[in-house]
Amino acid sequence: MIKVEGLTKRYARHVAVDHISFEVAKGQIVGFLGPNGAGKTTTMRMLTCFMPPTEGTAEVAGYDVIQNPMEVKRRIGYLPETPPLYPDMEVAEYLDFVSRIKNLPSAGRQARINQVMERCAVADVRNKEIGKLSKGYKQRVGLAQAIIHNPDVLILDEPTSGLDPHQIMETRDLIRELAGDHTIILSTHILPEVEQICERVVIIAKGKLVATDTVANLTTNLRGAETIALEVIGGDEASVRERLDRIAGILKVTTVPTDGRVRFTIDADKEKNVRPEIARAIIGSGWELHELHGVSMSLENIFLELTSNKEAA
Amino acid sequence: MNAFTIAKKELNLYFRSPIAYGIMGFFALVTGFFFYSAVGFFLQRSMQMAQMGQSTPMNVDEWVVRNVLSNISVVGLFLIPMMTMRSFAEEKRTGTIELLITSPLRDSEIIIGKWLGALVMYATLLGLTAVNMVTLYAYGTPDWRPMVVGYLGLLLQGGALLAIGILISSTTRNQIVAGVAGFCVCLLLWVLDWVTAFEASTLNKVIAYISVVSHFESFAKGVVDLKDVVYYITMIVLGLFLTARSMDSMRWRA
Ligand SMILES: Nc1ncnc2c1ncn2[C@@H]1O[C@H](COP(=O)(O)OP(=O)(O)O)[C@@H](O)[C@H]1O
């Protein structure tokens, strides 16, 4: 549904988004995680054809954002960081305006507006001026605006920022409900939010892609897993693997192709402290232990880096 | 098609804001004042003329209609920046521009819609002044043709200034800046006309040609001069075209 390749946005002074690539499959709900200033809004603005990328391509709902912006715009719903509301308009009137510029046919338009107002729980304020609504209501009117034309792809920029805890819960529930009908990409700088709503996560920091993974993997990694690099001389890959698998606490072993030697990346439970165990196993099997160390770019470290950047900003 | 949706929204928002009613009240008051002072002056002069034994009556078209229309055209010059200052600037400030640009709308639909909405609003203002003109018929039968031509001219001049105002609004996110800049430009376009008063050199004639006001004179006299119509339409097209360029460059920078 979304395919991003080498997407880059350069402003006059610096690079806001730097060669980002990722994909989102149909029906998925993906969290776009990164501290403030990471480039989340900029990326979303390129995906929604608000502005063109400096470099790279993005395909949304089957159409290229540069070649076919009209087709992309027809198929996306977008909730910018500040909901795009006209404070002087009434809720129902505003949704009517949006439904018209989204080319909703006049037959069934009113029914659709009513349905969306019910769904986003704003029906009770339909005749109120938007400027007089609370922040939570405004956010839900913003969501109603994004889904009014039943788009294939929903792009939500920090949909819960600035809300109180109760409103945050309501908004998250609503987004989860919407997940069945749309492919959703939502940005946030809050990790638990991703855990609660999303299936996959794309992490960016300082405009660069840091990781993309399933939320399940991300959380195991963050909850005390460590990544270890291992290099063995004298043993063949299969037998080393077989020996490693017998060690309790090792979660995943991946082979890194290297000329002549056998290198592995190991995901392990941090609590178990498996490194001495690995060393004993390799030596005990008569092989040479050439290298054994923790890899700094574990997801935990990534997230530590992310949060420290956030505090600095 | 969608340009009308945008125009309707613009009009809707005009009539929601207290500013619109302020502008309408002010416009009605000022033009009313011009009208009644012109009528008063006219009556006084025709009485004097009659006493002095002049047999041909004074022309109401010349003395009232032309005068009032010219005054309206000058007042419009100062009201139009107030009508257009919010146009794009406010959408950029509040972020609603993101809704418009990411909707399946062409830039031209957004721009023409905004201009059309403003033009209808301006036509409404002109309609208020037309009420004054109608009262003339209670006392006589002035020729209606110069009036229609005059209002056509006002509408064309308004259309040109609105296009310029919208262009200015598209370059900033601060409506006050847009208003002040629009006011300055309108003032400039007005005073450019004066240069020919000093010296009718070629340069001055060119400068005067740019002036919006000089092209209204023929309309005020009840004459549709093709060259003036072309001038106003050129200004409208140019203003809206440059607004499209401005939207484009905003997209690259924003
Ligand atoms: N219009 C702009 N001109 C110049 N720099 C910008 C502009 N918009 C954003 N930036 C910069 O680009 C970087 C990424 O911003 P943004 O995409 O808003 O991050 P996020 O949404 O993740 O907080 C920031 O450093 C920001 O200052």
Ligand SMILES: [Mg+2]
């Ligand atoms: Mg942002």
